[in-house]
Amino acid sequence: MRIGVLALQGAFQEHVQMLQRLGVAAVEVRLPADLEGLDGLIIPGGESTTIGKLATTFGLIEPLRQFAQQKPVWGTCAGMIFLARQIGRDQPLLGVMDIVVERNAFGRQVDSFEVDLDVPALSANGSQPEPYPAVFIRAPRLVEARDGVAVLARLADGTAVAAQQGHWLATSFHPELTGDPRFHAYFVRMVAGA
Amino acid sequence: MDNGHKENGQRELGSVKVKRGLAQMLKGGVIMDVVTPQQAIIAEEAGACAVMALERVPADIRVQGGVARMSDPGLIREIMAAVSIPVMAKCRIGHFVEAQILQAIGVDYIDESEVLTPADEAHHVYKHAFKVPFVCGCRNLGEALRRIGEGAAMIRTKGEAGTGDVVEAVRHARSVLGEIRRVQQMPDEELMSYAKEIGAPFELVLETKALGRLPVVNFAAGGIATPADAALMMQIGVDGVFVGSGIFKSGDPARRAKAIVEATTHYNNPEILAKVSENLGEPMVGISVSSLPASEQLATRGW
Numbered sequence: 001m002r003i004g005v006l007a008l009q010g011a012f013q014e015h016v017q018m019l020q021r022l023g024v025a026a027v028e029v030r031l032p033a034d035l036e037g038l039d040g041l042i043i044p045g046g047e048s049t050t051i052g053k054l055a056t057t058f059g060l061i062e063p064l065r066q067f068a069q070q071k072p073v074w075g076t077c078a079g080m081i082f083l084a085r086q087i088g089r090d091q092p093l094l095g096v097m098d099i100v101v102e103r104n105a106f107g108r109q110v111d112s113f114e115v116d117l118d119v120p121a122l123s124a125n126g127s128q129p130e131p132y133p134a135v136f137i138r139a140p141r142l143v144e145a146r147d148g149v150a151v152l153a154r155l156a157d158g159t160a161v162a163a164q165q166g167h168w169l170a171t172s173f174h175p176e177l178t179g180d181p182r183f184h185a186y187f188v189r190m191v192a193g194a
Numbered sequence: 195m196d197n198g199h200k201e202n203g204q205r206e207l208g209s210v211k212v213k214r215g216l217a218q219m220l221k222g223g224v225i226m227d228v229v230t231p232q233q234a235i236i237a238e239e240a241g242a243c244a245v246m247a248l249e250r251v252p253a254d255i256r257v258q259g260g261v262a263r264m265s266d267p268g269l270i271r272e273i274m275a276a277v278s279i280p281v282m283a284k285c286r287i288g289h290f291v292e293a294q295i296l297q298a299i300g301v302d303y304i305d306e307s308e309v310l311t312p313a314d315e316a317h318h319v320y321k322h323a324f325k326v327p328f329v330c331g332c333r334n335l336g337e338a339l340r341r342i343g344e345g346a347a348m349i350r351t352k353g354e355a356g357t358g359d360v361v362e363a364v365r366h367a368r369s370v371l372g373e374i375r376r377v378q379q380m381p382d383e384e385l386m387s388y389a390k391e392i393g394a395p396f397e398l399v400l401e402t403k404a405l406g407r408l409p410v411v412n413f414a415a416g417g418i419a420t421p422a423d424a425a426l427m428m429q430i431g432v433d434g435v436f437v438g439s440g441i442f443k444s445g446d447p448a449r450r451a452k453a454i455v456e457a458t459t460h461y462n463n464p465e466i467l468a469k470v471s472e473n474l475g476e477p478m479v480g481i482s483v484s485s486l487p488a489s490e491q492l493a494t495r496g497w
Contacts, residue, residue, distance in 0.1 A: 011221060046223065047223060050243045054456065058456075108300045110326055113207045135211055135212060135215055136212075137212055
C-alpha cells in the first residue's frame with residue numbers, strides 16, 4: 001500500500017511520519033505525476049488559500065478530482081476545506097465532498113484549543129473507544145453535511161468536526177500533531193478496504 | 195451509526211501544542227512583510243501562508259533610523275481585517291507590554307524582533323505567560339534554545355534584515371543545523387558541558403538530541419530576496435522562509451511574491467526554479483552585509 005500526502009505547503013511531514021509509524025509507504029505529492037500508483041491521499045493542514053493557489057498553478061486540481069473519484073482521500077483542517085463543496089468564499093477547491101465548511105470558524109489563534117473527543121467510529125471491537133486528543137488550530141467546522149455524509153465526531157456544543165462520505169474522510173482537527181495513530185489507522189483501513 | 199454527541203472534555207486554550215502547532219501549519223510556506231492592507235491582499239493572493247504587519251519594512255528602518263517600535267495597533271487591525279491568513283506583528287525585545295497589546299488585538303503570532311530597537315538589553319519577554327505564540331530570532335543553537343526555554347513556539351534564524359543579502363541567513367541556518375548535528379554525535383556525558391558552553395537549557399539540549407532537530411518549527415529570515423534564495427534556505431534544511439523587504443522593495447511585488455512561494459514548494463526542482471525565476475523585474479537593490487558597520491548589524495541584538 002502506498003499513500004500520498006499532498007506536499008504543497010503545511011504539515012505534510014507530520015502525516016508522512018505517522019504513516020511510516022504504521023508501516024505504510026508514504027509519498028510526497030507536488031505534481032500530477034506523483035499521484036501515479038497511489039492507493040490513497042491525505043491533504044494536510046496548512047493554509048488552504050496557499051495550497052489551493054499552488055494546486056491551480058501546477059495543474060493539480062483536475063488530477064486530484066479524478067483521483068478522489070476513485071481512491072480514498074482524507075483532508076485535515078485545510079484539507080477538509082479543500083475537499084468541501086462550498087465554503088462561502090472564493091478560493092480554489094476540489095469540491096468533491098458534499099459538505100459545507102466555514103473557515104476559521106472558532107476565531108483566531110488565541111481561540112485555538114485542545115479537547116478530548118468521543119469518536120465511536122474509532123472503536124476496534126465495538127466497545128466505547130478512549131477519547132481522541134483533538135488539536136484545533138484556527139480550525140474550520142462543518143456547517144452542513146448532506147445525505148450520505150456521516151458525522152463521526154461533534155464537540156460538546158454539537159458542532160460537527162469530523163465526517164465521512166464513502167471513501168472520503170474529513171477532520172477539522174489535526175491527528176498528525178498528536179502521538180495517537182488511531183485516525184491514521186482508520187484511514188489506512190479505509191484504503192485497504194477500497 | 196450514533197451521531198449524537200457525548201459529554202466531551204473541556205477545551206484547553208493556549209497550550210504549548212496549539213502554539214507550536216500553528217507554526218507547523220506554516221511549514222513549507224512564505225511569510226511576507228506588509229505595511230498596508232493592500233500589500234497584505236497582494237501577499238495572500240500570491241500564496242503567502244501568513245503576513246507580518248509592520249509600519250516600515252526593515253530596509254526603510256535602516257534608511258530612516260531612529261527608534262523602531264511596535265506598529266500602530268489600528269494599522270495591524272486593518273491588515274487583520276483585510277486577509278484570511280494568519281497575521282503576525284512585531285514587539286521590541288523585552289517589551290512585554292507591547293506584547294500584551296498585540297495579544298489584546300488578537301494577532302496570531304508575535305515576533306519578538308531584533309529588527310525593532312530593543313527595550314531591554316538583558317532580558318527577553320517571558321513568553322510562557324502569553325496565550326498567543328511567539329517567534330524569535332537566533333544565530334546559533336544556544337540562542338534558539340534560550341528563546342524556546344522562555345516560551346518561543348517558533349524560531350527563525352536571523353539573517354541580516356533589510357539588506358537583500360542572503361549571506362547571514364545562510365551563516366545562521368548552517369550554524370544552528372550544524373550544532374544540532376554535533377549534538378546528535380555527542381555521547382550523553384558531554385551534553386551538560388556543551389549546554390553550559392552554548393548557554394542553553396540542558397533539558398532542551400537533550401530533547402534536541404533525541405529529535406535530531408529543534409523542538410519547534412525553524413524558518414529562515416533576513417536577506418532573502420529571490421526564489422533561488424528561498425530554495426537555497428529550504429535545501430539547507432529550514433522549514434520555511436520569511437521575506438521582508440525583498441518583495442515590496444522590488445520592481446514587481448505580486449509576481450516576485452508568487453515566484454518565491456512556488457520556489458519554496460518546489461525547492462528541489464531546478465527546472466521549476468528556473469521557470470519561476472524568469473522575468474521577475476528588478477530585485478530590491480540591497481546592501482552587502484560586509485559593508486555594514488557593526489553598529490548597524492541588527493542580528494547582534496538578542497541575549
